[in-house]
Amino acid sequence: MLFNIEHDLGREIIGYLVPDGFTGRATIRVTRRGDELLTKQTDSLRESLVHAGRHETGLCGFTIDDGEIPGLAEITDLEIRDAESDVIIYRRYNPEAIVRQKIFRLETHLLPLSRIDRAVQPRFQFYFPSIDRFGLETTHQMFLMNNTDSVYASGRVSYRSVEYYLDQGYTSVAMVQEPFEELAERVLLLRLIGENRAGILGLRDSVTFETVKSFASGLPLDSDRALSRAFRDMDPEVANMLTDPVTRQLTTRLPDEVLKPSSIGQALSVLSGFRIVGVRHRAELFADALVDALSLHTGEVPVVEPIPAARELGARLREMPSVERLLEHDIAVFHFLSEAFEKSLIES
Structure with missing residues (x-):
């Protein structure tokens, strides 16, 4: 999907929207505060x-004019969306309330930190959460909006797949969870998804993680010995889906690429270019840093703390060699990241 607004002349708005299909025509939906x-x-x-x-x-x-929408020029909170995907392709805004920055939050969690995205949504002209749910063409288009300096995007995408576009004036931020706790959170999430295939994960990830969901659903969480054995004997396809997710996300384009010892340094190099890198167990500091970076009001960004059940299961998984082998690179990346994080706290 490609889209752009070529002109907003007040009484007339001109743009285009190219659907994913080669032959069909797209449908746009114009709204104001949710009203069509x-x-x-x-x-x-x-x-x-x-x-x-x-x-x-x-x-x-397409062209929209005041013959179709009376008083078009005076509607300051108008939005135009693709009717099929509900993606915002244009939004008018109040210049006094908007953040004039282009921000990308790299989502490193399988369970997205959507509360953060929703909290900052009113502060940006363009708002693209969970971009991993769309194809690469649509994702790249979201980073290429012209005639604006106010964009917020987030998503669990391969950093390498969007790196070129982030170099065009974007500020990147991320919050990383302790690897064993992230694995635990993923296992618990996949156990809970059930038949709601297109829910939290979206249809694409629900299909991708189907085999992992079956594995997670069958895990014997009431026995550490049996749990360790299940991870030791897991199917290679499942193991690949759970191995070093953050290092893979930061350094590879494809999920099945083999990591190397140098991947740890490459991942840390990527994170060193981010303006804000937080750790989930100090989520309040990430929230404060984002508030400062965007010049928001204190408390405007929510504190998304670790899930207690994931912390508890993560502590158990940390004692299992079969699990540690899955997370070898992520453990090293998080170790160096935590060291740098603690050092910055001392220096501040």
């Missing part, structure tokens, strides 16, 4: 899309 003002299909020709082989007919442009 207009729904229409794209109907203006963009010949360049035909020449580029991106769309069969090129009927991907």
Whole structure:
């Protein structure tokens, strides 16, 4: 999906929205504070899309004017969305309330820290949470919004897949969880998902993690010995899905790429370029740092503390060699990250 607003002239808004399909036409939905003002299909020709082989007919442009929406020029909180995906492709805003920065929060948790995203949403003109639920073309388009300096995006994507776009004026932030506790949280989450395939994870990840979900559902959590044995004897496909998720996310493009000893240094190098890197067990410090970076009000960013059940299970998994082998690189990355974090606290 490609999209952009070419002009907002007050009484007239002109843009385009290219659907994922080659032949169909997209539908836009115009809203104000959740109330629908207009729904229409794209109907203006963009010949360049035909020449580029991106769309069969090129009927991907649209124009909205005050004949369709009376008083259009005075509607300061108008939003335009793709009707199918509900992605915001344009939003008017109050210049006095907006943060003029481009922020990307790399999501390192399988259970997304959505409360943080929702809290800052009103402060940005463009807001793209959970971008990992979309294809690469749509994701890249989200980073390429022109004529704006107010964008917030978040998602559990491969850093290498978006690195080029982040270099175009984005500030990156992340919060990392202790590896055993993150694994525990993933196991508990996958046990709870059940048949709600497109719920918390989204349809794509629900399919991707299907075998892991079956493994997690069958884990004997009431016995440390049996639990350790289950991890020791797990299917290689499941093991691959659970191995060093953060190091893989920071250093590889594909989930099945083999990590090397140098991957630890590469992961730390990536994180060194982030403006804010927090640790989940000190979530309040991450929240405070984000408030300061965005010049928000105290308490505006919520403190998302570790889940007690995940901390408890993580402590048990930490004693199991079969689990430690799965997280070898992530353990090292988190060790050096924690050392740097504690040093910064002492110096401050």
